[in-house]
Amino acid sequence: xxxxxxxxxxxxxxxxxxxxxxxxxxxxxxxxxxxxxxxxxxxxxxxxxxxxxxxxxxxxxxxxxxxxxxxxxxxxxxxxxxxxxxxxxxxxxxxxxxxxxxxxxxxxxxxxxxxxxxxxxxxxxxxxxxxxxxxxxxxxxxxxxxxxxxxxxxxxxxxxxxxxxxxxxxxxxxxxxxxxxxxxxxxxxxxxxxxxxxxxxxxxxxxxxxxxxxxxxxxxxxxxxxxxxxxxxxxxxxxxxxxxxxxxxxxxxxxxxxxxxxxxxxxxxxxxxxxxxxxxxxxxxxxxxxxxxxxxxxxxxxxxxxxxxxxxxxxxxxxxxxxxxxxxxxxxxxxxx
Ligand code: NAD
Numbered sequence: 332x333x334x335x336x337x338x339x340x341x342x343x344x345x346x347x348x349x350x351x352x353x354x355x356x357x358x359x360x361x362x363x364x365x366x367x368x369x370x371x372x373x374x375x376x377x378x379x380x381x382x383x384x385x386x387x388x389x390x391x392x393x394x395x396x397x398x399x400x401x402x403x404x405x406x407x408x409x410x411x412x413x414x415x416x417x418x419x420x421x422x423x424x425x426x427x428x429x430x431x432x433x434x435x436x437x438x439x440x441x442x443x444x445x446x447x448x449x450x451x452x453x454x455x456x457x458x459x460x461x462x463x464x465x466x467x468x469x470x471x472x473x474x475x476x477x478x479x480x481x482x483x484x485x486x487x488x489x490x491x492x493x494x495x496x497x498x499x500x501x502x503x504x505x506x507x508x509x510x511x512x513x514x515x516x517x518x519x520x521x522x523x524x525x526x527x528x529x530x531x532x533x534x535x536x537x538x539x540x541x542x543x544x545x546x547x548x549x550x551x552x553x554x555x556x557x558x559x560x561x562x563x564x565x566x567x568x569x570x571x572x573x574x575x576x577x578x579x580x581x582x583x584x585x586x587x588x589x590x591x592x593x594x595x596x597x598x599x600x601x602x603x604x605x606x607x608x609x610x611x612x613x614x615x616x617x618x619x620x621x622x623x624x625x626x627x628x629x630x631x632x633x634x635x636x637x638x639x640x641x642x643x644x645x646x647x648x649x650x651x652x653x654x655x656x657x658x659x660x661x662x663x664x665x666x667x668x
Contacts (some may be wrong), residue, residue, distance in 0.1 A: 337368040338624060341591075342394040345403025346374060347598025348608035353403050355610035355661040356617050359636070362665040365621065365629045370397060374405055379413065391423050394591060400418055401620055402593035402615060406600065421454060424588065426583035426591060427481060428488045429454045429562065431573040432619065433579060434568040438642025438652065446572050448545075448556045450560020451492065453485040455512075459559045477513040477558065482520035482615065488584055489521075489556035490528045502531040504541050504557035504565060542568065570595060577609030577650040580616035582623065590623040592616040602649075606656040609648040611637055615662070636667035 344353035360367065372390035381388040385408055394400045405416045420426060429452040435444045462474035486503075503521040507514035518535055527531035532647050536544070536562050544551050545565070549572055557565060558626035570579040577594040583591045594612035601607055614637050621630035640646055647653025655663070 337366050339368050339397045340472050340520045340620065341390070341400035342369040342371045343390065343400065343405070344373065345401040347404060347600050347603035349403030349405070349622055350597060350608035351606065351657050352603075352608050352613045353401075355657055356401065356613055358661055359614060359633060359668070360617065362668045363577050363629055363633050363636075364455075365568065365626065365633075367624075374416065382419055382423065384414040384416055386416055386419050386423075391420075394424055394589060395587075395624040398587070398589050399620060399624060400589075400591045401613070401617055402591055404594060404596060404598040406598040420591065421583070424589055424591065425585075425586040426589070427455050427586065428452065428584040429566070429581055429664070430488075430492065430584060430619070431566045431569065431581045431614060433566075433573055435573055436578065436638060436641055437665050438638075438644060439574055441572065442451070443549050443572055445550045448549060448552050448569050448570070449496075449498065450562060450564070450566040450569055451485065451489045452556065452566060453481060453517075453554045453557065453559050454562075455557030455559070456481050459563075475510070476511050478514050479516060479520060479536075483524065484559075486521045486556060489554055490524050490661040493531050493554045494528060498531070498554050500534065500553040501528075502541070502552055502555050503533070504538050504555055504559065504561050505535060506538050507535075508537060509574050514558065521556065524574065532601065538565070541565065545569065545572070551667075566595075575650065576612065576646065578611050578615070578618055580612050580614075582616065582619040591619060592620040593624045606658060607649055608657050609650050610657055610662065611641070611662060622632070632668060633664075636664045639667050640664045 343392045344350040370393050374386045375387045379387050414429050433448045436444040456476045459477045460476040465471050505514040507518050579595040581595050594616050618630045618634045640663045646655040646660045648660050
């Protein structure tokens with residue numbers, strides 16, 4: 332691709348294993364001749380007063396400008412006087428939906444081999460609104476906020492996603508039998524949106540039953556949409572179904588068309604700097620990013636190369652029971668391209 336045709340995307344290599352797996356993504360993208368130009372931003376060493384966190388103002392501006400980015404894991408700095416990095420990103424960029432595709436990797440054996448799910452988590456409110464206080468000594472209170480605005484927004488995204496990706500069904504996950512007002516409003520919004528998509532089947536499943544069904548037979552589900560806390564828990568349950576943290580990608584969707592893809596895992600300080608990390612989760616997050624950019628050919632090509640390398644079983648990192656280094660595994664993927 333010539334310089335002028337390159338799409339600019341923001342890259343946060345992040346901390347710990349972040350730079351190692353980000354390097355792997357850069358190499359694989361280069362080998363696949365993906366027409367993107369990386370604009371790299373590291374987490375700062377000091378609090379930036381403009382963001383009240385270790386994230387620099389310039390890095391947020393970069394995402395706002397490019398609208399698309401890839402984020403490595405960020406270690407949570409200890410100490411007071413600043414906001415958490417992930418919370419800053421979520422609030423400043425209005426990242427309202429977290430999308431996690433979760434599918435069985437061919438050739439990597441787990442209990443189920445037919446997992447193919449998309450969880451879509453509301454990312455801005457619910458129990459995670461940060462409104463907790465002590466009422467009197469020995470009694471604390473936490474407020475769960477559900478708004479029509481945020482519920483419609485995430486439901487719209489879920490149906491739009493299902494429609495765009497040829498998915499047949501959207502399941503709203505809830506506990507409205509107990510949380511009648513909050514989850515009740517969430518469901519009402521989902522129903523409203525469902526009416527606009529008659530070709531997509533819509534159902535409502537109580538969260539406890541949903542957990543049982545997922546563990547027993549994950550193929551019962553397709554796209555799942557849910558409030559924040561349920562999404563946090565269910566999406567990890569789904570990750571566990573396919574083999575764990577080294578494998579699971581995600582993408583955060585923000586207002587104004589922003590998409591910030593990221594691996595689900597953290598900075599893995601126990602293996603950082605040792606060339607042991609599995610770059611699959613960040614690579615597949617990169618694939619999500621390419622799909623967002625409608626670069627489906629490149630996305631398919633990279634996804635197949637990653638999956639074929641794992642399926643072949645010759646090069647696997649330690650978390651999948653192999654002995655390969657990050658660089659050997661990356662080279663094997665590039666050879667598959
Ligand atoms: P972690 O995900 O970093 O590590 C948990 C375990 O999984 C470790 O044994 C690690 O070696 C392993 N692991 C994780 N990713 C792997 C990979 N790609 N390949 C191979 N093994 C992998 O969780 P943690 O130790 O609880 O957190 C470490 C730091 O990361 C903390 O500062 C935490 O706040 C931060 N964190 C950041 C994010 C994020 O940026 N989105 C998410 C979770 C945790």
